[in-house]
Amino acid sequence: MKPLSPSRLYLALLHYPVKNKDGDIIASAITNLDLHDIARAGRTYGVGAYYVITPLFDQQELAGKIVSHWQEGVGAQFNPDRREALDLIRVRAYLSDAVAEIRKATGMPVHIVATSAADDPKRITFLDFRRMLEMTDRSYLLVFGTAWGLTGEFMESVDHVLVPIRGKTGYNHLSVRSAAAIILDRISGEQEIL
């Protein structure tokens, strides 16, 4: 595994603590394509690393197997582009592990930005975040939830919450894979996308 590259922007996908359909706090299962799709989008938009967070040992093992298949196994020969994306992945037990690692690699404070499909008093817009990423004295860890999303307690603990994506309808049930792709494009994509 390569050393962590200093960057303004890091991603994390949280599998615990997250909510289930009834609002209970659970640990969700690793989804193969969450690893692939968000790593490929992260690589496309130049993030420093993509943290896959789960405290469950068997789930850490599963994530590690998926990644190493494409890094060292037959997958690496078959598809080197995929390896390049999955090289961004770090499987860690807790978000605090990721924060400590980024702080150490960059020598700068790490601000946590949560994403949500709901509105939040601490919200920042996509433009706010784009401008914040130009500041050179800090890094940002952008956190996505799995299952039915990040918990209220977690949302209270973060520095900022990104506004929800509004499409063209009232429907706001994008997959985390789609939401991550759209958010990366809005905050790090071409300035003149049109």
Added chain:
Amino acid sequence: MKPLSPSRLYLALLHYPVKNKDGDIIASAITNLDLHDIARAGRTYGVGAYYVITPLFDQQELAGKIVSHWQEGVGAQFNPDRREALDLIRVRAYLSDAVAEIRKATGMPVHIVATSAADDPKRITFLDFRRMLEMTDRSYLLVFGTAWGLTGEFMESVDHVLVPIRGKTGYNHLSVRSAAAIILDRISGEQEIL
């Protein structure tokens, strides 16, 4: 299944003809999350329908089973939002079936717009396409490829080709699920996304 709703924009995911890694023409396999993610993004951005195109009978059956699980099975009770998205899906053998169906539902010509990670002489920008979608005398069928992408012969047959998504790096290997989400956001998302 509900009748097709008249709209400016329809989506299609092509499983044949597409290229494999060596450039040979193949029929690719249905991927469960291609159905879910692109249907959810399509519903978020208000597309008229999402065509899943495969001439292989067993693959049509598989796609039909996935969709009906969420429309009629236990999935429909568990997650009604998902059903609402998957209601957009139409499984058809050929793209020409989709074109004929849209023409019949809308009473207007259907222009085909292909997507590609490569550049093309027939390219239109995201802004071009956003403006074209305001025209009221036609519909557009936006086509995504699976596997290693749409064939050269297919690209020559279409009306327009959308410019590739450029991220922040030279890496352009987004999943079709991520590419579809970003493209829908660029052509149908909030005008003032920032």
